Amino acid sequence: MQTGFIGLGIMGSRMAANLQKAGHELVIFNRTREKAETLIKEGAQWCDTPAQLAAKVDILFTMLAHPEAISQVALGDDGYLENLKPNAIWVDCSTVNPSFSKAMAAEAQKHQIRYVDAPVMGTKKPAREGQLVFFVGGKIEDIEILKPYFDIMGKAVKHVGDHGMGASFKMVANLLVAQNIIIFSEAIALGRALGFSQEILFDMLLDGPLAAPYLSLKKSKIEDGTYEADFPLKWMHKDLHLVTLTAYEKGVALPTTNAAKEVFLQARKSGLGEKDFAAIFDYLSSWEES
Numbered sequence: 001m002q003t004g005f006i007g008l009g010i011m012g013s014r015m016a017a018n019l020q021k022a023g024h025e026l027v028i029f030n031r032t033r034e035k036a037e038t039l040i041k042e043g044a045q046w047c048d049t050p051a052q053l054a055a056k057v058d059i060l061f062t063m064l065a066h067p068e069a070i071s072q073v074a075l076g077d078d079g080y081l082e083n084l085k086p087n088a089i090w091v092d093c094s095t096v097n098p099s100f101s102k103a104m105a106a107e108a109q110k111h112q113i114r115y116v117d118a119p120v121m122g123t124k125k126p127a128r129e130g131q132l133v134f135f136v137g138g139k140i141e142d143i144e145i146l147k148p149y150f151d152i153m154g155k156a157v158k159h160v161g162d163h164g165m166g167a168s169f170k171m172v173a174n175l176l177v178a179q180n181i182i183i184f185s186e187a188i189a190l191g192r193a194l195g196f197s198q199e200i201l202f203d204m205l206l207d208g209p210l211a212a213p214y215l216s217l218k219k220s221k222i223e224d225g226t227y228e229a230d231f232p233l234k235w236m237h238k239d240l241h242l243v244t245l246t247a248y249e250k251g252v253a254l255p256t257t258n259a260a261k262e263v264f265l266q267a268r269k270s271g272l273g274e275k276d277f278a279a280i281f282d283y284l285s286s287w288e289e290s
Contacts, residue, residue, distance in 0.1 A: 004057035012063030054080035105163035123230035137166035234273035
C-alpha cells in the first residue's frame with residue numbers, strides 16, 4: 001500500500017524517515033518544502049498540495065502542530081479529505097483535543113475514510129530512534145493493518161478505545177508532563193533559597209523516587225542552559241490549552257493545570273517559546289530573590 005506523510009517538523013520528519021528506511025516509498029507534503037528535502041533526496045515523492053498527495057495514497061499519516069493546521073490541510077482548499085481514496089486510512093498522530101479528534105473521525109466517515117487517532121509519547125530522540133509510544137483510538141481491524149507501521153516508528157502501541165480515545169489519553173499524559181516539570185522547578189528554587197546547591201538537589205531528587213523519571217532526561221539541558229528544542233515550550237502551552245478546554249467540555253475542575261497553562265504562556269511571552277519546554281525551569285528560577 002502506498003503511504004503518505006503530511007507534517008515534517010521535529011517529530012514528523014523523523015517518523016517519516018524511519019518509514020522510508022524500512023522500505024516504504026513515501027509520498028509527502030509539508031507547508032515548507034525545505035523540511036522535506038532530506039526525504040526527497042532519499043526517494044520520497046513530493047506533492048505540491050495535500051489534495052495531490054491524497055489521490056496517490058492508501059494510508060496517510062499526519063503529524064501537525066494544532067487542530068487549526070489539521071483543519072486547513074484536511075478540509076481547506078486543496079485539502080486531502082475529499083481526495084483520499086474510499087476506504088483509505090487516515091492516521092492522525094498530532095496532539096489534539098478529543099472533541100476535535102471525534103469531529104475529524106465523523107468528517108472522515110462522511111468521505112468513506114477510515115480514521116485512527118494515534119498521538120505519541122516521546123520527543124525528538126525517541127522519534128529518531130523509533131522508540132515512540134502510540135496511544136491509539138480506532139477500530140481494531142484498522143489498527144491491525146497499521147501495527148507494522150507503528151512498530152517501525154515506535155516501541156509500543158497502546159489501543160485505548162474507539163475514535164478520540166487516543167487523543168483523550170494524550171491529554172492526561174501531557175497534563176502530567178507539564179505539571180511535573182513545574183513542580184520540580186519550584187522545588188529546586190526553594191531548595192536553592194534554603195542553601196542547597198543545585199548539584200545536591202539534582203542528585204538527591206532525580207536519583208530517588210520523588211521526581212518523575214523523565215526529568216532525568218532534561219537534566220543536561222537545565223545544567224547547560226541551552227534548551228535546544230526536543231519539544232518546544234510553545235507547543236506545551238498549546239497542549240495545556242487543549243487539556244483545559246477538554247476539562248471545560250467535560251465539567252472537570254483543573255485549578256492547578258489552569259495555573260500551569262498561564263505560567264507557560266508567561267514563559268512563552270518572555271521569549272522562550274521556541275526553546276525546549278524544560279526552559280520553564282529557568283523562567284521559574286528567575287523569580288528567586290537575589
